[in-house]
Amino acid sequence: MASNFTHFLISFGEDPQQLEDFKQNPHAVLDTAGLTPAEKSLLLSGNIPLIRSALLTDPGLKEAMGIPADHSPPTKLPGFIYIAQIKGS
Amino acid sequence: MAVKAARALENKFETLMKPGSLTVVGTGIQFIGQLTLEARAHIKQAEKVLFLVSEPLTADWIRDVNPTAESLYPYYQQGKARINSYVEMIERILCEVRKGLRVCAVFYGHPGVFVYPSHEAITQARLEGYGAKMLPGISSEDCLFADLGIDPARTGCQSFEATDFLIHKRKFDTGCSLILWQIGCIGDLTFNVGPYDSRGLHVLTEYLCQYYDAAHPAIIYEAAEYPIFDPTIEHVPLAKLAETQISPISTLYIPPQTTAALDYEMLDRLGIDSHLLASAPQSINNPAESKKFFDELK
Numbered sequence: 001m002a003s004n005f006t007h008f009l010i011s012f013g014e015d016p017q018q019l020e021d022f023k024q025n026p027h028a029v030l031d032t033a034g035l036t037p038a039e040k041s042l043l044l045s046g047n048i049p050l051i052r053s054a055l056l057t058d059p060g061l062k063e064a065m066g067i068p069a070d071h072s073p074p075t076k077l078p079g080f081i082y083i084a085q086i087k088g089s
Numbered sequence: 090m091a092v093k094a095a096r097a098l099e100n101k102f103e104t105l106m107k108p109g110s111l112t113v114v115g116t117g118i119q120f121i122g123q124l125t126l127e128a129r130a131h132i133k134q135a136e137k138v139l140f141l142v143s144e145p146l147t148a149d150w151i152r153d154v155n156p157t158a159e160s161l162y163p164y165y166q167q168g169k170a171r172i173n174s175y176v177e178m179i180e181r182i183l184c185e186v187r188k189g190l191r192v193c194a195v196f197y198g199h200p201g202v203f204v205y206p207s208h209e210a211i212t213q214a215r216l217e218g219y220g221a222k223m224l225p226g227i228s229s230e231d232c233l234f235a236d237l238g239i240d241p242a243r244t245g246c247q248s249f250e251a252t253d254f255l256i257h258k259r260k261f262d263t264g265c266s267l268i269l270w271q272i273g274c275i276g277d278l279t280f281n282v283g284p285y286d287s288r289g290l291h292v293l294t295e296y297l298c299q300y301y302d303a304a305h306p307a308i309i310y311e312a313a314e315y316p317i318f319d320p321t322i323e324h325v326p327l328a329k330l331a332e333t334q335i336s337p338i339s340t341l342y343i344p345p346q347t348t349a350a351l352d353y354e355m356l357d358r359l360g361i362d363s364h365l366l367a368s369a370p371q372s373i374n375n376p377a378e379s380k381k382f383f384d385e386l387k
Contacts, residue, residue, distance in 0.1 A: 006146045012316040013122025022317055046318055052145065061145040064152050066160025071167075 005055075008033045108189040111182065111214045113207045115200035115226020116147055118312045123227040128195075129154070131224065135193035137185040141178065141206075142197045144314055151195060158195075161206075178206045179213060186219050199228035203250070203270065229340060230268065232312035236320045237342060239266060244345045251275050251293060251341070263300055264349040266342070269293070272309075272330075273337040287331070293341075294331040301346050303328035308342040309335055 012019045022029040030040045042054050056062045056073045067073050112131045117123020132138055132151060138158035140151050152158045161181060164174040185192045194200070200207045201223050214221035230248060234241065245265040251272045253259070261267055275289025304326045311321035325333050327343065356363050 006149060009146060009315060009317070010121050010150075013120070019316055026317075043317065048314060048318065051315075055145045058145075061149055064148040064160070065142075065145050066148070066162035068163065 004034055004036075005039050008035060106220050107218045109186045109192070109219050111186050111192050111194060111210060111219060111221040113194045113196070113200045113211060113221075113223040115224070115228075116142055116151075116195060116197050117227035118198050118229055118232050118314065119227075120144055120147055120315050121150060122316055125224065125226065128224055128226060131193045132158075132195060134191070136190040137188075137192045138195060139178075139182050139185065139192065140195035142195065144197070147197070155193075172205075175206045175209070179210045182206070182210045183213055183217070186214050186221075187217070199226040199231070201225070202228040202230065229270070229312050229338075232320065233268065233310055233340060233342065236312065236322065237308060237310065239342070241266065244349070252289065255289070255293060255296060261300075262349070264345050264347040266345060269341040269343075271338065272341045273335045273339045287335075290335070291331045294328065297330075297343070298328055301327050301343065305346050306344065308344075309333055310340045310342055311336060311338060 012022070018029065026044060030043060035043075038054075042051050045051070053073070056065070056067070059069070062069065062073065065073070112135070114125075114128035114131050116128070117125075133154050135155060136157065138151060138155045139161055140148065140158055141161040142148050142151070148160060161178045164177040164181070165171075166174070182192060182194050194207060194210060196204050196207055198204070207223060211221040211223060233239070239246075245262070246268065247261050247265055248268040249259050249261075249270070251269040252275050254261075254269055255275065272290060272293060273287070275293060277289070307325055307327045307330060309321070309323040309325060309330075313320040321339075323333065330341070351363065351366065353363060356366070
């Protein structure tokens with residue numbers, strides 16, 4: 001899944017016109033991107049947790065994140081927090 | 090002359106340092122597009138990359154750019170105190186620096202904003218005699234200013250981590266913008282793969298309603314991780330905050346409720362014309378008001 005999908009998402013950062021086109025007519029842009037039907041419907045859903053879960057079903061991407069194969073991925077990583085202040089005060 | 094001398098001293102200092110160095114960079118919030126050229130170059134040229142990002146494609150991209158890249162994620166474990174995970178991450182980073190390698194540690198967002206291990210790793214590396222530096226990145230706060238159209242210079246801006254805000258009873262000004270981070274995991278110091286305890290949100294709501302009107306507008310914000318999606322911007326009356334669906338990384342923005350009074354004595358001391366200030370438009374989002382103001386200045 002990753003390669004085409006990744007390049008497709010990267011391309012938006014490099015081509016604002018493509019991003020504009022996607023916002024105007026997502027189906028047309030997706031049709032020319034060479035994505036699989038599953039990838040297209042994932043993007044059209046606009047559901048980011050769903051996209052993340054779908055991406056992490058790819059063993060290569062799960063491994064890239066460093067998530068052990070038998071562990072569930074988090075919905076989102078919370079940022080690093082204020083522990084220094086708690087310890088210091 | 091002074092610059093030359095300083096540079097020479099710096100070079101001498103660098104030659105005295107041990108081999109091995111640490112550069113900490115950030116990926117920004119949005120997938121790849123917010124990574125600076127400088128950060129990208131450091132990731133590419135490092136002899137060892139260690140990273141912690143929140144998005145799988147970014148992880149894949151980093152490993153593609155530098156095959157030495159290794160995720161720090163395995164130090165997180167369900168229910169484990171985050172401080173213990175951070176200490177282990179710091180040690181892992183330093184272990185590679187001590188080998189004499191040029192190490193690049195990559196974190197999502199700005200690597201120095203809400204990132205405990207990055208600052209600690211730099212401090213520790215310097216204490217041990219290694220060169221260490223941080224490059225700035227794009228943080229959630231930068232995205233918030235852009236997406237909500239807020240200029241922190243207008244009313245001033247207070248920014249706190251939500252748990253820190255409550256447990257230290259931080260002093261704040263209701264005449265100034267208030268940003269509270271991580272309202273979705275208040276009081277929870279562990280790492281969870283699932284939802285965080287939302288009790289803290291009720292406490293925060295009650296606390297804020299002592300200072301603001303219950304109907305005062307607030308915004309729950311989350312920056313967009315992918316360029317094709319919009320950021321989450323949900324308007325809620327403050328009293329309804331605890332009833333809203335939020336995520337562990339949701340941020341609360343509260344606009345000023347009151348207008349700060351002018352200190353005329355200070356205006357006099359600074360030689361500022363008070364009439365000019367009094368007629369300044371209250372909102373740059375009101376074009377008519379702004380035009381009138383600037384026309385009057387002509």
